[in-house]
Amino acid sequence: MPANRFNSFTTYGVGIGLRIPHYDHILSRKPTCDWFEIISENFMVDGGRPLQILDQILENYRVVQHGVSMYLGSAEKLNREHLRRLKTLVRRTKTPWVSDHLCWGSVDGRYTHDLLPMPYTLEAARVTAQKIREVRDFLEVPVVVENVSSYAEYHVSEMPEWEFLNEVVERADCGILLDVNNIYVSSQNHRFDPAVYVNSVPAHRVAQIHIAGHSRYRKYILDTHDHPVIDPVWKLYDRVIQRTGHTATLLEWDDRIPSFDEVHSEALKANKYLASASLAAAV
């Protein structure tokens, strides 16, 4: 949806992830870019260069926060220190929404720093939804959850991933950051039809979309964010946009990062699909 309560009724276009190799270019040339996504944890610090850079970026650009270690699906309680720092950052960036992953990664206070797949059970959905509500209440901004790519499935799962996603977001009444590349990667690793996944997502809850590249190995695909977006992912993206309408879209490129212009022009390919969706909505 162009603007909905899960993205604070904003109408963001195409953005890219803010990454260190591009800092100099962005700060010196001030290139046009609709918005940047930052990794929240990189800026949840007390001072120094990270916050100096962020403040300079905020003078000229809109920024949205994306987290990687809230671990909304972990059985343990939320980390209050993490939340406190996150809220401080939310106030600084004025991000219209905060995203993190529908995954787990810590247990008994130990962090794996990975996005581990959830068991798709009702118990896990209940626990996760409750934590999402707690985070939203604390941060006082919409919280949206992102589907992760995965390489393993648990015996205990009671439903497919897309049903689990729906179960969580309905219980939490939250938005979705739909990662189209992650759907594709998981569909290849687990042999399901990605169109079924895309068509099952509640379109009215999609606040943002991620696109990215990946690496194909002999027996599986890894979500490496180090290549351009492949055609099958663009096709899925097209289908998502047909369902959701014009939606804030972000290209992730995290390894072997090319120039700013190269990353940005790859991201701007999304405009072709967004334009046709806008046209369809107009007629």
Place this chain on the structure above:
Amino acid sequence: MKLLALQRRVARAVMTPLSPSYRSRRLTLDGKPMSALARQIIKPNERLTSFERLEIYNRQYWFRVLDAFSDDFPGLRAVLGDRRFDALAKHYLSDCPSRSFTMRDLGSRLESWLPKHPKYASDRLQLALDMVRLEWAEIEVFDSASEPPVKAADLRGADPARLRLRLQPYIRLLDLRNPVDDLLLAVKHGVSTDVVSNAIEERQKRKKVSAVARLKPAAVYLAIHRLENTVYFRRLEREEFAILDALHQGRSLERAIFSGFRSSTIPADDRAAQAAAWFRNWSSLGWFVRA
């Protein structure tokens, strides 16, 4: 299986150290077959066994934390050499897995862990410890808070016997027994960015080894601080260090200066001028904040 129980079992497997060839071990830490554990938890598919699917996460975990740790301690790697450093990294991260939402804190317990495992440093334990302290201080100084500095006008008329000053939160004071600051700068400036030529990397590696071999123990007093958000190492006189350290401990200005010059070789007549010069310098760097 309940969520918490499942996550404990998976996390334990994912964080199990890899084999020397960086593959998943055949046995868990309890001595049970890893493949049996994987089969109990994870579904196989037509291309990968349960063990192989678990192994993807096991390897990703270790590659991620080892890379981050290695990035944070290039100086320690230069001191220990690649083989010992890699062995230390695996052992340390097994004993002290991350307890923070950020990988920045991975090395926070290394200074206390290393003396209990001196075999990794062999006869260079003190040198290794000095380097760990310096590299961890650098990490902390990089993104610590800064506060508005005290201005000279704020102190006019203050009673030195009662005046207390704090150091900026981004300053760390280190008394070291080896000049590891020089070594770390050499290591960082010598690190090759040339990915084409192995020959250049080899030459630089030899340079680093000889730099470590040439290093002679010497007492070094350091302030690790920031200027315009760049981290610097500033060498201090022993007395200078002692005064700053006393202020950091909460002593009054008068007591800090008194203790700083205790057993000093600086002639008594020169001390007032010397202390005034140091204070001018520290103030110009904005090092003091209100206690």
